Amino acid sequence: MQLIRARDFTASRAWGARDIANIDGTSARLHWTDQPYHWHVNDGEELFVVLDGRVRMHYLDAERREQVLQLQAGDIFHAAAGCEHVAHPQGEARILVIERAGSE
Structure with a gap:
């Protein structure tokens, strides 16, 4: 059992993450960032x-x-397999990412 207060989470670098769970090969990670990621395609x-x-x-x-x-708190973006994408936070953002474990 764990309680995570996402709004209090920070990291020492952009896209720093806290692993929350790995469920049957799917990971849930909480990210903090204030910088863009890079264009990528998940597997x-x-x-x-x-x-x-x-x-x-x-x-x-x-x-x-x-x-x-433009995404704001409460919005969910679903990237289908093969969707090339990149996230650009507008200031600080905290994001829950659920994807295949080990994916980019």
Whole structure:
């Protein structure tokens, strides 16, 4: 049993994470960041849940055109397998990422 107060979580570097659980090969990690990630494609699906802050999520659509969504606390972005994307926080953000364990 553990209680995690996401709004209090910080890390010593951008995208620093706290592992919360590994359930049948799926990891749940709490991230803190104030810097963009990098363009990437996960090796499976990903759920990206903004718990605190705001994030601009850039992704490539089926025609490989860049699209941008503005996410705020409570919003969930689902990246299907093969979806190329990058997150740009607007200031500090705390994000719950659920994905295949070991994925980028």
